[in-house]
Amino acid sequence: MEALLAAVIGLLTAAGIYMLLRKRTFPVIVGLALLSYAVNLFIFASGRVVAGLPPILAPDAAAYTDPLTQALVLTAIVISFGMSAVIVVLAIGAYLETGSDGIDMTDAPSDRDGPAA
């Protein structure tokens, strides 16, 4: 199971980095999402992978799995969800404003060329 989990994390990370290097905002956002999935699994695995054990006190439990990493993953999921929402809205805003969804700023003539609206 460790090998499978490690392979999945590696695959997700590789795919995420590939997408992150694209030039348009949508693939980049997908790449960020894939990376956040990878890191969530990674945090989960950092508490050691065990099967079928309870995370919190149970009267008949012989052993426990680490509950802390599960709490950390929950926090990380919530945060990455919120951040994804922010960047999607921002990317749509930038697309509507500029008419292009490129992530680079090469066609910018210069910064702060005029007083902000």
Next chain:
Amino acid sequence: MNHWIIVPVVLPAILAGLTVLAMRGDLVLQRVFGLGGTVALGGVALALLVAADANPPEVYRLGDWPAPFGIVLVLDRLAALMLTLTAFLALCVQLYVIGTGWDKRGRHFHALFGFQLMGLNGAFLTGDVFNLFVFFEVLLIASYGLMIHGGGRERLRAGVQYVTFNLVASTLFLFGLATIYSVTGTLNMADLAIKAATLPEGEAALLRVAGLLLLIVFGIKAALVPFHFWLPGTYANAPGPVAALFAIMTKVGAYSILRVFTLILPPSTPATGALYADILLPVALVTLAVGALGVLGARTVGRMVAFAAVASMGTLFVAVSQFTPAATTAALYYVLHSTLATAALFLIADLILARRGDLSLAEARPAFAGSGLIAWLFLGATVALAGMPPLSGFLGKLMILEVARDQMALVWSVILVTSLLMIVGFAQAGSTVFWKSHALPADHREADTAALPFVSVGLLLAAIVALTVLAGPVMGYLSATSASMWDPGPYIAAHALPEG
């Protein structure tokens, strides 16, 4: 427990929430509560500063769960110092925003500002590395909103880049934290300090990797080369006062590096040794060089100030990378100085933008109303930032040169040459904006006569002067601070960790 410790986190959070919910349509009310909150925050921060100086580090257990199981906030000298700096900077920025009406150009400025302060204060106070991540996210998500405040084409595009860069950094942060947890089984900083010092040989490689990941993450925040790319575009396109507030954001990276690599992974840790110091020194020197060249080559005032911020981070990290108590003292002094000086210069750039119409350095524009006073302010701030006497930048650089005495040939030459480059760059910009303009026919635009923005810039410059004049007492506090950072015994003991 001293409940005042949590006030810097809770107060801005409550006020910001109230601002969104109850004062949405009323700008005057927002301003009153925003400013009142920041003043109150300043008072609390000062009280905590005095308390931290008098008492050993104090732990605040959230929900009264004992460390390392519960999350703790820790008040020590370093945290109190950063809180006070943040509150003062926030006050100046807020006065400026109210004076110039920046908060009218978009919605929810004061609410976002409050959440930003909550994240900053939390990051400085927390005693748990995962909690540090959470507060990083709080301050970042507020900064995303502030960065695109007012909208506009270039600002939105720069905003997308800024957010993307920081999301990648957050992911790396999580990878680093999970690695640390898998090696040590704890995320409490004091507990980590004990566990890292006694780590068995076989686990050292993982801890080194985790430390490096954290170094990269904090380096991104602190705009160290090669992770500085986001800074010039972001800061030059952000609203001027927001860029001024962001002067403290790079210092969050510096603070985190100082905290993690003196408390948890100091050079005396057998598992990691001087690995991080060896990386940081060359990185700092290259950052300094890139920043200074950027100042020299920038085509707008905004980008020039942003590169000056990069250069100041380089100078700061030359001191940090020495990893000795004396060098840490110098670094802390430079943190105070460069935050104030960078913020002042960003505000001055915004003053120029509002009057001159643009910030281009390509050619001179007609003289604008009030250019005389602004030129003096510009002179003061650039003298401070370039490190010329008589202001605090000179003292700061002098101390950094002093602590880097054993690498004189390399470090001294880089710092001195880059200082010269920055002086030339600032002088060029100043003469284009202020001097050459007088050769052109005057521009009879309606002058903005609001005094509050000048009060705000004046306060920042006055603080720089105070930092110079009162360098003796300030250094006394800072040496005590760095001494306590390099002797973490009381910090760890305050947690009352269980044995074993």
